[in-house]
Amino acid sequence: VNVYVQQDVDEFYNMLFDRIEAEMKGSPQAELLDERFGGKLVHLVESRECEHVSAREEPYHALQCEVKGKASLLDSLHTYIAGDLLAGDNKYHCSQCDKLVDAVKSTRIGTLPTNLVLHLKRFDFSLITFERQKVNDRFEFPRELDMAEFMAPRDTTIVDDGGTVYDLNGVLVHTGTSDTGHYYSYICDQATGSWHQFNDSMVTPFDPSTLPEVAFGGDCPHSAYMLFYR
Numbered sequence: 001v002n003v004y005v006q007q008d009v010d011e012f013y014n015m016l017f018d019r020i021e022a023e024m025k026g027s028p029q030a031e032l033l034d035e036r037f038g039g040k041l042v043h044l045v046e047s048r049e050c051e052h053v054s055a056r057e058e059p060y061h062a063l064q065c066e067v068k069g070k071a072s073l074l075d076s077l078h079t080y081i082a083g084d085l086l087a088g089d090n091k092y093h094c095s096q097c098d099k100l101v102d103a104v105k106s107t108r109i110g111t112l113p114t115n116l117v118l119h120l121k122r123f124d125f126s127l128i129t130f131e132r133q134k135v136n137d138r139f140e141f142p143r144e145l146d147m148a149e150f151m152a153p154r155d156t157t158i159v160d161d162g163g164t165v166y167d168l169n170g171v172l173v174h175t176g177t178s179d180t181g182h183y184y185s186y187i188c189d190q191a192t193g194s195w196h197q198f199n200d201s202m203v204t205p206f207d208p209s210t211l212p213e214v215a216f217g218g219d220c221p222h223s224a225y226m227l228f229y230r
């Protein structure tokens with residue numbers, strides 16, 4: 001990695017996990033990342049004309065959350081479950097009924113990890129300028145997050161019996177533009193509950209009550225890019 005070139009943290013996160021998984025393959029710790037950070041999405045197609053439901057699972061280590069046009073994390077997560085109507089020329093073929101039916105296609109959470117990581121999609125590609133641009137919209141997120149309403153129905157997938165309530169314990173912030181910038185973090189010490197800012201070699205105490213001013217974005221260059229809940 002060239003330390004003089006700005007890297008995308010989400011891409012680095014995925015690359016790091018891939019390399020760690022490759023190194024641990026075949027070892028007693030081979031499933032460690034999945035156990036701590038891995039969950040499953042469930043892609044559903046629910047017929048409106050019969051009782052049949054199609055469910056397909058997909059593993060994840062981080063949930064991708066739209067920022068553009070969304071006021072908050074909960075608003076963004078609701079786009080997962082809102083669904084798209086498959087009707088008219090886009091009807092769904094129900095294999096069990098062997099006919100085309102109106103249906104709703106949506107995504108739900110099948111299983112949740114111990115550590116829930118959310119990637120806030122702060123960078124977008126403009127079809128007008130054909131350039132990458134940063135989305136500086138204000139985007140709120142809670143200190144406590146309950147994922148219960150985003151879970152898949154139990155009759156469509158194997159859902160674990162773990163809790164759905166998480167506490168925020170880390171925020172990675174990007175400051176700058178789509179081309180240049182800097183990353184730093186706010187992290188909660190699990191042992192003491194105290195927060196600190198980690199900015200290169202500087203570690204200083206941090207008051208989490210100021211997160212709306214320093215991490216929600218809006219009319220400022222700094223905004224949260226990845227959220228870590230536990």
